[in-house]
Amino acid sequence: MRRFVIGQAKNLIDQTRRRPRPHNNNIRLLSLLASDPIPVSSSRFFSDMTGSDSSSSLPVTLDSINPNVLKCEYAVRGEIVNIAQKLQDDLKINKDAYPFDEIIYCNIGNPQSLSQQPITFFREVLALCSHTALLDRDETHALFSADSIARAWKILDQIPGKATGAYSHSQGIKGLRDAIAAGIEARDGLPADPNDIFMTDGASPGVHMMMQLLISSEKDGILCPIPQYPLYSASIALHGGSLVLSEENQRDIVDFCKKEGLVLLADEVYQENVYVPDKKFHSFKKVARSMGHGEKDISLVSFQSISKGYYGECGKRGGYMEVTGFTSDVREQIYKVASVNLCSNISGQILASLVMSPPKPGDESYESYIAEKEGILSSMARRAKTLEEALNKLEGITCNRAEGAMYLFPCINLPQKAIAAAEAAKTAPDTFYCKRLLNATGIVVVPGSGFRQVPGTWHFRCTILPQEDKIPAIVNRLTEFHKSFMDEFRD
Amino acid sequence: MRRFVIGQAKNLIDQTRRRPRPHNNNIRLLSLLASDPIPVSSSRFFSDMTGSDSSSSLPVTLDSINPNVLKCEYAVRGEIVNIAQKLQDDLKINKDAYPFDEIIYCNIGNPQSLSQQPITFFREVLALCSHTALLDRDETHALFSADSIARAWKILDQIPGKATGAYSHSQGIKGLRDAIAAGIEARDGLPADPNDIFMTDGASPGVHMMMQLLISSEKDGILCPIPQYPLYSASIALHGGSLVLSEENQRDIVDFCKKEGLVLLADEVYQENVYVPDKKFHSFKKVARSMGHGEKDISLVSFQSISKGYYGECGKRGGYMEVTGFTSDVREQIYKVASVNLCSNISGQILASLVMSPPKPGDESYESYIAEKEGILSSMARRAKTLEEALNKLEGITCNRAEGAMYLFPCINLPQKAIAAAEAAKTAPDTFYCKRLLNATGIVVVPGSGFRQVPGTWHFRCTILPQEDKIPAIVNRLTEFHKSFMDEFRD
Numbered sequence: 011m012r013r014f015v016i017g018q019a020k021n022l023i024d025q026t027r028r029r030p031r032p033h034n035n036n037i038r039l040l041s042l043l044a045s046d047p048i049p050v051s052s053s054r055f056f057s058d059m060t061g062s063d064s065s066s067s068l069p070v071t072l073d074s075i076n077p078n079v080l081k082c083e084y085a086v087r088g089e090i091v092n093i094a095q096k097l098q099d100d101l102k103i104n105k106d107a108y109p110f111d112e113i114i115y116c117n118i119g120n121p122q123s124l125s126q127q128p129i130t131f132f133r134e135v136l137a138l139c140s141h142t143a144l145l146d147r148d149e150t151h152a153l154f155s156a157d158s159i160a161r162a163w164k165i166l167d168q169i170p171g172k173a174t175g176a177y178s179h180s181q182g183i184k185g186l187r188d189a190i191a192a193g194i195e196a197r198d199g200l201p202a203d204p205n206d207i208f209m210t211d212g213a214s215p216g217v218h219m220m221m222q223l224l225i226s227s228e229k230d231g232i233l234c235p236i237p238q239y240p241l242y243s244a245s246i247a248l249h250g251g252s253l254v255l256s257e258e259n260q261r262d263i264v265d266f267c268k269k270e271g272l273v274l275l276a277d278e279v280y281q282e283n284v285y286v287p288d289k290k291f292h293s294f295k296k297v298a299r300s301m302g303h304g305e306k307d308i309s310l311v312s313f314q315s316i317s318k319g320y321y322g323e324c325g326k327r328g329g330y331m332e333v334t335g336f337t338s339d340v341r342e343q344i345y346k347v348a349s350v351n352l353c354s355n356i357s358g359q360i361l362a363s364l365v366m367s368p369p370k371p372g373d374e375s376y377e378s379y380i381a382e383k384e385g386i387l388s389s390m391a392r393r394a395k396t397l398e399e400a401l402n403k404l405e406g407i408t409c410n411r412a413e414g415a416m417y418l419f420p421c422i423n424l425p426q427k428a429i430a431a432a433e434a435a436k437t438a439p440d441t442f443y444c445k446r447l448l449n450a451t452g453i454v455v456v457p458g459s460g461f462r463q464v465p466g467t468w469h470f471r472c473t474i475l476p477q478e479d480k481i482p483a484i485v486n487r488l489t490e491f492h493k494s495f496m497d498e499f500r501d
Numbered sequence: 502m503r504r505f506v507i508g509q510a511k512n513l514i515d516q517t518r519r520r521p522r523p524h525n526n527n528i529r530l531l532s533l534l535a536s537d538p539i540p541v542s543s544s545r546f547f548s549d550m551t552g553s554d555s556s557s558s559l560p561v562t563l564d565s566i567n568p569n570v571l572k573c574e575y576a577v578r579g580e581i582v583n584i585a586q587k588l589q590d591d592l593k594i595n596k597d598a599y600p601f602d603e604i605i606y607c608n609i610g611n612p613q614s615l616s617q618q619p620i621t622f623f624r625e626v627l628a629l630c631s632h633t634a635l636l637d638r639d640e641t642h643a644l645f646s647a648d649s650i651a652r653a654w655k656i657l658d659q660i661p662g663k664a665t666g667a668y669s670h671s672q673g674i675k676g677l678r679d680a681i682a683a684g685i686e687a688r689d690g691l692p693a694d695p696n697d698i699f700m701t702d703g704a705s706p707g708v709h710m711m712m713q714l715l716i717s718s719e720k721d722g723i724l725c726p727i728p729q730y731p732l733y734s735a736s737i738a739l740h741g742g743s744l745v746l747s748e749e750n751q752r753d754i755v756d757f758c759k760k761e762g763l764v765l766l767a768d769e770v771y772q773e774n775v776y777v778p779d780k781k782f783h784s785f786k787k788v789a790r791s792m793g794h795g796e797k798d799i800s801l802v803s804f805q806s807i808s809k810g811y812y813g814e815c816g817k818r819g820g821y822m823e824v825t826g827f828t829s830d831v832r833e834q835i836y837k838v839a840s841v842n843l844c845s846n847i848s849g850q851i852l853a854s855l856v857m858s859p860p861k862p863g864d865e866s867y868e869s870y871i872a873e874k875e876g877i878l879s880s881m882a883r884r885a886k887t888l889e890e891a892l893n894k895l896e897g898i899t900c901n902r903a904e905g906a907m908y909l910f911p912c913i914n915l916p917q918k919a920i921a922a923a924e925a926a927k928t929a930p931d932t933f934y935c936k937r938l939l940n941a942t943g944i945v946v947v948p949g950s951g952f953r954q955v956p957g958t959w960h961f962r963c964t965i966l967p968q969e970d971k972i973p974a975i976v977n978r979l980t981e982f983h984k985s986f987m988d989e990f991r992d
Contacts, residue, residue: 069762143624177611224567353816355816
């Protein structure tokens, strides 16, 4: 049989050698894929090959790769962050070369990288599910809470063969989806179907999945609030129902989607990050249903992630999407897309089920769980307030109050001189400001240009996540820098 | 500021309402994305919208989704598996309705779903990294091996802030990539650069990443061994260097790629699954370098996964790709694609580093680690042999010896009557056979048609992974079924 296989490969090579070479190709790929078939390669077989680009001995150039990749921008991990990483490396060797002793990453919602501690109960369950032999040992009872042990058993009983190392159903382990659906029901006071839950490695892969399914050509439309930006859309989603105005706004959006026949992709990952006691998260599904729009009326996808909330388990890559209002044949296609990567990682699946079904009153972990949760959320609220007030004190800066999410998005009224200096440096004025800020203070923020801000306005995004004891120093460094920046460029 | 935001959203809605509707669109999407920007949506803003398909109150139909998604086939999780899952559910309630009492999944390389136990050392380290508070407790020393505790500390020291819950560098945690590079160096006897390592959630996402980067249009060519199929390509990769013939074949492929200017994507996930003592895995990088082709001569991507090997940690979704022979500007684009999903899951990253740096002689876990590893691999070898011999005894079936990987791919010489019956049932003859097999025995295999077998030949793929004590029963059921099938259709 091997002879046959190699015969095949040889024939393939020979045939290809004999084939004439068109000149309109630019990528040449030989893939020897030994793992499960990859659709993009298995879906068709191209045999027309071309000679390599004579200008280089290597086949791939920027001109030959997918132009969409070149177009794509990802500001939160863009130029400024690369500079910051280089600075951080250099700091280790040249401590005295800089006016700061550490890089503070305020560019991305990554709380545990800034010393936020994980929720103990979640990690206890995760450890027990990672090494199930622990469950048979007496010493374990001294190390783990009774309810984390009970929960680990419950989860293992829901996994065929208790195999946390096996691929699961492509939508995720059924028992975990049951727990998530129950959590959604408790949250919304409405039924939720475990079969509508697709578990993902975080919200982003879920969004990619839906985009891949729904975008069939460049003609297809994606309508986003402009600036299409985390904070704004988070604000809309979060504050929905918090003021009449905003609930009206959520209803407007639902109405609009219904009338125009739009699919509503609702990123609801900040549902736990509401810092104003009298305000409450309302899901778009709840709003739509309250308006009488059911399964057959509106196509709605809600994304949730374990990376946000009070838990901030970014590194675990877990989340889910709740998919409602699609025909069964389209649902089958969503399932097929989900199945191409087989399944999301099981640790992330377990955590996603835990955040939607945390300890309950009476459970051994309940008190400490609530203390940890409230401690994180109240601290975030204080940090948001302190930073916002400090920013609003600065000349030419206006910053809205953060009642939710993890970010501030101050608007900077930059002097003409600064804008001119930025132009001279061939960079956007807000990027110019953020680079200056980084080099002077070690604070990493993201220029508003990365988020399609309103033309002619300049912003930066700053997370509220540095630990509380560091906030005063950050405020001082920020204030000092801004003053000297304005002194340098004031018109 | 919120007023401003909602103003924005309202304007957007109003503008859109006023806009004329072209008729060439088919997807309508409103995305309220609160998490980090998704390039596919952030890269452009489409505002032209169309009325909804009048034939349905829901906006999305099969005609309106991405046609590539419709085209894509994924046999290992296809029709047969769906039937099997329904049978499994029905078995719970109608025990006596079937001639078998369980479904045996031989469709996919998912060893732990078939009771293969994980490697203890790997899971000990994973548990300690999942709940790091354990490292401060005395009881832990009674529960964990000394080297797993030491390894956990080492790994935590490599993670900034010891934060296993934080997003990492988009290529993966640097210290873990160092360990992987060291493992590759030990394997190949050649230098490996941690900066060439991109950690992924398994091999598939890595392959998708490269395909997304390299495929710029339908004109681009992907050359695969035909049938492009795990076993064959695995055989080529695995047996490379095991016979002169095959090493020659590997050299042919490298030569061919060099001459034609091809990118060589080498899936090397089965490098540990070699069952023949006198044979050894040789990486394509090693072969290419031994031929004198360096970084500047050949573009080579090697994929590795924690889902295969003797560890079979499919559910943890971990792996890496080693990317060599690309210009720095193209490398930057690969990094950008990697950064779009921020990072692969940290548990998977940790496991990927562990499989490339397992316990060494002298470590407390070494003996038990080797015993577990050898136990799994030798059992796989016995199972492969037993199944292959049993299949070769069956009328009209020829099966090659499996010297590696996890699969058998027997060729069935189907009687004309069976082919006619399949045609009458509007299904491919091998699918017809596999469905009959499933319904008669509960054994799930994948028809060869899913893998582009040579036209006119019929095969099925069967893993060698059912636990050893079940193999005799499987052989009996398979033999019995095949006899009656042939009796029914023999010409």
